[in-house]
Amino acid sequence: xxxxxxxxxxxxxxxxxxxxxxxxxxxxxxxxxxxxxxxxxxxxxxxxxxxxxxxxxxxxxxxxxxxxxxxxxxxxxxxxxxxxxxxxxxxxxxxxxxxxxxxxxxxxxxxxxxxxxxxxxxxxxxxxxxxxxxxxxxxxxxxxxxxxxxxxxxxxxxxxxxxxxxxxxxxxxxxxxxxxxxxxxxxxxxxxxxxxxxxxxxxxxxxxxxxxxxxxxxxxxxxxxxxxxxxxxxxxxxxxxxxxxxxxxxxxxxxxxxxxxxxxxxxxxxxxxxxxxx
Ligand code: AMP
Numbered sequence: 001x002x003x004x005x006x007x008x009x010x011x012x013x014x015x016x017x018x019x020x021x022x023x024x025x026x027x028x029x030x031x032x033x034x035x036x037x038x039x040x041x042x043x044x045x046x047x048x049x050x051x052x053x054x055x056x057x058x059x060x061x062x063x064x065x066x067x068x069x070x071x072x073x074x075x076x077x078x079x080x081x082x083x084x085x086x087x088x089x090x091x092x093x094x095x096x097x098x099x100x101x102x103x104x105x106x107x108x109x110x111x112x113x114x115x116x117x118x119x120x121x122x123x124x125x126x127x128x129x130x131x132x133x134x135x136x137x138x139x140x141x142x143x144x145x146x147x148x149x150x151x152x153x154x155x156x157x158x159x160x161x162x163x164x165x166x167x168x169x170x171x172x173x174x175x176x177x178x179x180x181x182x183x184x185x186x187x188x189x190x191x192x193x194x195x196x197x198x199x200x201x202x203x204x205x206x207x208x209x210x211x212x213x214x215x216x217x218x219x220x221x222x223x224x225x226x227x228x229x230x231x232x233x234x235x236x237x238x239x240x241x242x243x244x245x246x247x248x249x250x251x252x253x254x255x256x257x258x259x260x261x262x263x264x265x266x267x268x269x270x271x272x273x274x275x276x277x278x
Contacts (some may be wrong), residue, residue: 001079003086007094007134010087014135020046020085022137024128027051027088028068028182029077032172036141037081039169048135049078050087052094056102057123068182087135094130102126105152111245112258113148113269116235121152128153132164139165145172145179147258147271148245171270173199179270186266194230195268198259201226202272205239205257209274214250227261234261242273253278 004010014020021044023036033049040047051074058064071088078086103125108114114121132140142150154166172180177199178192187195201223208219216239223237240247242254258271 001075001083001086003075003088005087005089005093007089010085010134013085014046014048017046020044020048020135020137022131022135022140023047023049024131024140024142025049025051026053026067026182027074028070028185029074030172030180030182032143032145032180034077034081035172036143036169037078037083039141039167040139041082043139043167044084046084047082048085048087048137049083050089050131050135052087052089052127052131054094054123054127055091056095056099056126057120059117059119062117063183063186066186068185087131094127099126103129103156106155108148108152108155108245111148112236112238112240113260116260121149124149125152125156129156129160129162132162137164139167141167141169143169143171144271144273145181146269147256151245177203179268181268183266183268186264188264191263191266194232195263197227197230197232198261198268198270199272201237202257202259202270205237206272206274209239209255209257209276216248223259224261227259232261232263234259235267236260 002013004013021040023040025033053067055064102122105121105125109121144150150168157164157166176196178196205219205223220237224234227234237259239255239257241252242256248255253276256271256273260269
């Protein structure tokens with residue numbers, strides 16, 4: 001496995017690779033990331049993983065400075081997972097000059113996560129386009145844990161006609177249901193015990209939908225109240241259409257329940273997809 005820090009060395013290494021598959025990450029890797037690699041490997045002659053904490057996608061009061069940076073441990077995990085190339089650039093390598101050209105996503109960037117993290121998806125789309133230009137993969141794998149991010153990037157690739165297939169991966173969870181996340185390490189023991197409630201609350205909304213309930217706003221509110229009652233500060237719980245995250249009509253069948261809430265200093269997100277019978 002090659003660990004590469006510069007864009008020039010990356011291009012050189014990948015020059016003659018006909019068929020690489022790409023997994024972008026911000027590091028502090030867990031089994032969710034490893035699953036993406038396991039999906040990539042059989043499709044690739046060369047599996048490329050990037051580790052880059054992208055300042056552009058963090059708000060001024062977010063956790064950019066304290067985000068965990070654990071390159072050595074990450075490299076060990078990636079080697080065991082059979083990765084061929086790790087691209088771990090520093091900031092100057094990705095942003096040698098101020099990034100004045102940016103990717104402006106569709107209105108999807110302003111709702112849900114975007115409403116609470118202004119500029120987040122612009123930062124994500126910009127760095128992912130740049131990484132795509134460096135790696136030039138034929139496919140890239142993204143987790144549905146970050147559902148809205150997956151949709152923004154899928155739309156970007158389609159609208160810019162990038163010759164890259166975006167492949168979604170299911171959310172990997174701890175046995176108690178908590179979605180794995182690099183940010184889970186911020187949780188105290190007490191918060192970690194409480195954290196699975198986010199998934200439970202979203203699943204309870206799914207169960208109501210399956211039972212025939214269609215008053216989406218009441219269900220969203222009820223779920224947020226439940227989180228508040230247990231000491232969370234919810235940003236949103238929302239039943240949406242899978243295709244575009246618009247509020248559903250009563251005829252929509254392919255739905256996703258998304259939620260984001262703060263537990264102490266840690267902001268967690270999660271979602272559960274469901275398909276209602278016709
Ligand atoms: P991150 O390092 O948090 O930027 O995540 C890198 C990639 O891993 C993104 O495509 C995420 O959606 C994906 N990912 C993160 N956590 C999980 C998880 N628990 N299950 C599946 N994919 C995940």
